[in-house]
Amino acid sequence: MEEVRQDGGAKDGIKRSSATSVGYESELQLRVRYQETDQMGVVYHGNYFTYFEMGRTELLREATGASYRHVEELDVMMVVSEARCQYLKPARYDDLLTLKTRVARITGASLSHEYELYRDDVLLAKGATTLVCVNKEGRIVPVPDWIRNFNKGAVPGNSE
Amino acid sequence: MEEVRQDGGAKDGIKRSSATSVGYESELQLRVRYQETDQMGVVYHGNYFTYFEMGRTELLREATGASYRHVEELDVMMVVSEARCQYLKPARYDDLLTLKTRVARITGASLSHEYELYRDDVLLAKGATTLVCVNKEGRIVPVPDWIRNFNKGAVPGNSE
């Protein structure tokens, strides 16, 4: 994305020296559904945020082996506090798209991702979200360590 | 709808002699959103079930003064066990539609509704759903009396 891709992609199997998961990037392929189009003949702009959600989910699974479902079972909910998207070219029905998702920033209680959506080599959209960790009472809690560091060994009680 | 409309519509202000809410009918107006269309230029067929959900919600509110949110707060969830729709003519973006919702049948633990969707006097679609009452553990429970009879006085703890 905008910044240099760090060594965090884990695609080479080399453990990142960095203490955090910032820079970790993963890719997802998705097929545009008819339901996602609107009468302009393109993907409705609001649906890109669903794609981004899928990107975050698969990044977490790839990096930690755990599902976001597991995060919620541990009584942490990651609430979207900010979301934005720039639409460069339309995505269309049945397009096979590639979504690149990257961990952009981590603070005490928040996690920011950046997204790029491609059809072949054409960049269609760029987006970003920030998630805040809260417990079931809605109180802000720290980003769990195993998410902060993408340490598979440290996922509590994960049996997946 | 298909059967004769009973005296239960309450539009005349006369209390139904029937012991149940079967036959109760209410009307809702709704405006088609751009998001609901697909690239055929019509409302995506799956979205009619969202309209039907709105019809059930407003019928309950009109008949009892209580929201379906209140039903869930009383630890009853009304789970859709069956849904169907016949599409006669397309609904389009920005159409102002009229949805007629009617309680069609009540059994021990289930509640069936029928729906008719109109643009002006043109019938666009007909549908039906069946809901089953379950508690938070997923066990089937009886339809609450105040829903069975649409008895406003009997809504437990309703403060709306």
Add this chain to the structure above:
Amino acid sequence: MEEVRQDGGAKDGIKRSSATSVGYESELQLRVRYQETDQMGVVYHGNYFTYFEMGRTELLREATGASYRHVEELDVMMVVSEARCQYLKPARYDDLLTLKTRVARITGASLSHEYELYRDDVLLAKGATTLVCVNKEGRIVPVPDWIRNFNKGAVPGNSE
């Protein structure tokens, strides 16, 4: 349901001296649908962009008497080029929300709106979008004058 309340113009009640529609504001009430919630028990963040679409549509209708459907019939499509939202407090099922939509900026070919979503007096979310006018070939075209100036008399061929 989903009625539009008239606001009659700029926030401060002062008639805009500018020849453009910048500053025009309108209000919309909307009821949260069950379908719009997610398993966190709140409105899914992507759905706010559908609310914003409704706000733009009703602002245009209120200001010009014309529907956005009419705009497309005139061979102008207003494509979303940018969208963002800040989520402050969650909206919940069955909430009756007030959406304030304001024309924030107009350039040669683009139109920007800002949005505030309230439950009673509590601000739940703030958003913004930019639309670019294109014709059916996808070429960028100027914002039509009747939209730039909200001049009801100048809406071409409008019969609504």
Add this chain to the structure above:
Amino acid sequence: MEEVRQDGGAKDGIKRSSATSVGYESELQLRVRYQETDQMGVVYHGNYFTYFEMGRTELLREATGASYRHVEELDVMMVVSEARCQYLKPARYDDLLTLKTRVARITGASLSHEYELYRDDVLLAKGATTLVCVNKEGRIVPVPDWIRNFNKGAVPGNSE
């Protein structure tokens, strides 16, 4: 994600003697998105119809090599005239589901599919849809031969 597993035809492995595609079955795997859940913590019932749409699309692609997008480019639209679903057990966030789609019936201008949705070996839902072929003027037209017979060689102008 969302890969299509080949099934290669009729359920029993016997090549259909019929000249039509009736009985052709295909399988699709799909991952439940967070956006698809509702506050009951399960997939919103209306979203199953989107899954069914995906099943039809992948069945057509698998059987003919052509996308439904190609069908529309040939000026045939397949409009849903009827849809129904029976919900047996809830699907949940992040579930990896298997959808079996089968061509159930073909008439002069219509095509009916049946669907079964599984999580592992557990049947979650059964559905059915009927599509009617119309041209861009909305007039009913025959089911194209290459769809009726799933004859890959006969797909007009298909370059995929």
